[in-house]
Amino acid sequence: MSISEEARIAAHSHAAQSELPPALEASGISKAFRTKRSSLQVLENVSLTVQKGEFVSIVGPSGSGKSTLFHIIGGLVKPDTGTVHMNGKEVTGQQGHISYMPQQPALFPWRTIEDNVLLSQEVQGTVDKETRENARYWLDKVGLGGFEKAHPHTLSGGMQQRAAFLRALLSPQELMCLDEPFSALDALTRSDMQRWLLDIWEESRRSVLFITHNIEEALLLSSRIYVFSGRPASVLQTVDVPFPRPRREEIIEHPDFIKLRRELSGWMREEQRKMQGHPPTIN
Numbered sequence: 001m002s003i004s005e006e007a008r009i010a011a012h013s014h015a016a017q018s019e020l021p022p023a024l025e026a027s028g029i030s031k032a033f034r035t036k037r038s039s040l041q042v043l044e045n046v047s048l049t050v051q052k053g054e055f056v057s058i059v060g061p062s063g064s065g066k067s068t069l070f071h072i073i074g075g076l077v078k079p080d081t082g083t084v085h086m087n088g089k090e091v092t093g094q095q096g097h098i099s100y101m102p103q104q105p106a107l108f109p110w111r112t113i114e115d116n117v118l119l120s121q122e123v124q125g126t127v128d129k130e131t132r133e134n135a136r137y138w139l140d141k142v143g144l145g146g147f148e149k150a151h152p153h154t155l156s157g158g159m160q161q162r163a164a165f166l167r168a169l170l171s172p173q174e175l176m177c178l179d180e181p182f183s184a185l186d187a188l189t190r191s192d193m194q195r196w197l198l199d200i201w202e203e204s205r206r207s208v209l210f211i212t213h214n215i216e217e218a219l220l221l222s223s224r225i226y227v228f229s230g231r232p233a234s235v236l237q238t239v240d241v242p243f244p245r246p247r248r249e250e251i252i253e254h255p256d257f258i259k260l261r262r263e264l265s266g267w268m269r270e271e272q273r274k275m276q277g278h279p280p281t282i283n
């Protein structure tokens with residue numbers, strides 16, 4: 001089957017999924033951070049959707065407002081305008097609806113790695129022998145076997161990042177929001193983590209919203225990519241990624257992949273250039 005045929009079939013099943021309310025619908029989100037004398041517009045009328053079982057990525061320049069959007073989706077920050085709906089229900093400003101991996105690993109220093117990883121399940125009161133065994137299985141799989149009882153400060157930055165990733169993965173909420181989950185990892189570990197995430201996602205079809213600076217990673221993992229402009233961030237482009245699943249790393253050599261990568265890199269470079277030409281305007 002050709003890639004275009006498979007893409008057509010994928011689009012068809014996507015349409016069938018779309019009859020359900022989206023896992024996430026952020027509409028018309030704007031946000032400015034204000035102090036007494038200044039105001040910094042960070043998000044400008046941003047709308048995006050994650051259908052149930054979709055893997056969606058956001059790429060955009062540093063400082064454009066991607067993490068701020070996650071804080072809004074997670075209910076940690078209130079938007080000035082706009083709404084957040086999950087499964088058709090408005091949840092703007094409410095916490096507890098997403099499984100969230102923040103950009104900084106944010107592990108609790110007094111808890112062991114295993115207890116950090118099981119935090120969300122503990123909050124939900126669902127930790128038993130089986131969930132502990134499952135956590136140990138995954139800790140082992142991401143190279144943290146033997147560190148179950150260690151405390152976060154005794155781990156490297158990349159190890160802490162992997163523990164924070166597992167915590168999000170094992171959280172029960174349907175929508176996972178991952179903010180640059182692999183940025184602190186070396187190339188080989190990163191590639192392993194991408195492979196696992198791809199396998200797990202293809203098996204479980206959880207809904208995922210993923211922030212990354214790595215265009216190749218976004219193209220390898222996602223069904224759709226939102227390209228953000230520089231600050232104030234708005235959606236500059238929406239790119240449907242047509243490659244069939246299950247995906248293999250070999251697709252990075254496919255001419256269509258190379259073409260998309262070049263296109264996305266061009267947009268990103270242009271936005272970065274614009275941001276460098278316009279230092280933060282605080283008025």
Ligand SMILES: Nc1ncnc2c1ncn2[C@@H]1O[C@H](COP(=O)(O)OP(=O)(O)OP(=O)(O)O)[C@@H](O)[C@H]1O
Pocket residue numbers: 033040042060061062063064065066067068069103231
């Ligand atoms: N709580 C806050 N108060 C004031 N300004 C903030 C706050 N949080 C973020 N900002 C500002 O909002 C802008 C966007 O920040 P944000 O962290 O959302 O960017 P980002 O796109 O995630 O960047 P990066 O790719 O570097 O992680 C930055 O200029 C930042 O200084």
Ligand SMILES: [Mg+2]
Pocket residue numbers: 066067068103179
């Ligand atoms: Mg960020």
